[in-house]
Amino acid sequence: MITHLELLSTAAFKIGEFSTLDLFDKQGILLLSKGKPITSNIQELLQGRQIYTLKYELDKSQAPKTHKFSESKYQDIVGYVREVFEDTCLFSVDRLQKTFSVVDKIIHELEGTNQVYLDLNKFRKFDNYTYVHSVNVAVLATLIGLQMSFTGQRLRDLTLGALLHDIGKRAIPSKILNKPSNLTDDELGIIKKHPVHGEEMLKSTDISGKVLSIIRHHHERWNGKGYPDGLRQSSIAINAQIVAVSDVFDALVSDRPYRKGLPPYHALELIIAGSSEEFNEGIVQNFLQCLVLYPQGSIVTLNTGEVGKVIGVQKDYPSRPLIRILFDKYGNYLQDDQICDLSLDLTKFVKSIDFRSVP
Incomplete structure (x- = not known):
């Protein structure tokens, strides 16, 4: 550009x-x-x-060349997902291009193979939101895997498991999946069965045990309070731990019938807050290394209405940058330097960001 x-x-x-x-x-x-x-x-x-x-x-x-497979029934969805990730500017272009090539390849392999994989297309028709969410999670998990130096079959298993992690939701009534209000305890119990349903759907196929463990255990938590098996820490396969972080992050930023999605930087704060409690701290740190939340020079608007320019980001607090305030809450331009350190002033937070101002 x-x-x-x-x-x-x-x-x-x-x-x-x-x-x-x-x-x-x-x-x-x-x-x-x-x-x-x-x-x-x-x-x-x-x-x-x-x-x-x-x-x-x-x-x-200088336009990026991205792989697109021809005559693909997934092309429109993958194109949409690619556009969303590129527009958010959360990740570098080089990192995204490598990630998309991996995800595209896996989806291309799934296309037109055995009957289980064809269920993925039926799944898209059954619940398009969950299908798009699954592709999003595959992109995020692959980013983390690449950051952790995954290659070859190890990376393929991670991407495939992330793509299929919610396949068990095909067994959940759509009126429960898309209910626009809070779920009852009984309905929540039905939803919580989807990891087991997914494993059962694919158990008789040639899908590896490493992929199946992602599908069954992506809702397990580091502290043992997840489901369906209540596993904790290293008892949870590393791939399932990666997908757990990716799954929660995308769920937080996505719009649902019952709530508006959170800005990515707010969602990240919740992920960081769950580090060492719900999530493996090492995986969260690798996820942070993938992100470009606040490039220096980007313009942000705070919850107070003040507008400023990012002049620094502390490694330990990536979601709370150092900002030079340019305009007060009334829109008046400030001649004097006014610095706001969001890591110290917790009453303020970034409400929106404009990446177009980055040099």
Whole structure:
């Protein structure tokens, strides 16, 4: 993507109106984020023709080449998942390309093989959300596996198990799966049977025991409070531990009928909070190494309404960066440096982020 500054017309905005664009000075410093009200200072700069906006153009010579298999009934879903992960900017382009090539290859292998694998396509028709979630989890688990230096059959087993981890939900009535309100205890009990159902569905196939253990044990927890077997710590296969983290993260950030998905950085805080309790701390740390939550230079909006630029990220607190405040909660540009360390001020948190401002 190629970007350049373009002078903005003065007739575009009035004081108090919400900007439909990010506004910059001629040096490329962000003055006002999209969605913030136009202030008198900004209006003066507009009238003086001193406000610029970013123009985006695709650099075709640098466009990433991604593998896409032809005539695939999965192509549209994988394309959608790829777009979601690329748009969130949580992962580097190089890392994503390698991951997608692995996931694409596994799905390509599943296509048109034995009758059990064909169930995956039926599964998509039965519950599209869970199918998309399964591809998401496969992408996340593969990212973690690559970070942990998994290769060959070991990586293939992890990706395949992640892709099939929720296949047992085919045995759960859709009215329970997609219920728009809280589940009853009986309904929750039915949902909790899906890991066993999934293992039973695939037990008679040529799928390896390592893949089956992911399907059965992806809801086990480090502290022994998971299901269906109440396993704890090293009793849980490492692949199932990886899928557990991936599964919870994607579930937290995904929209469901009964709730809105969390921003990725909020979901990550919950994962970190569960480290050494619900999840293997080492796997959580490897997951953190895969993420690019707050690149330096990215523009964030806090829950207070303040807008600032990320100037540093502490390794131990990746979801709570160091921020230079640029605009107060009223949208006024601050001339003096104001630094906010979110690792110290726990009353504030990042509400949204704009990656387009990253150099």
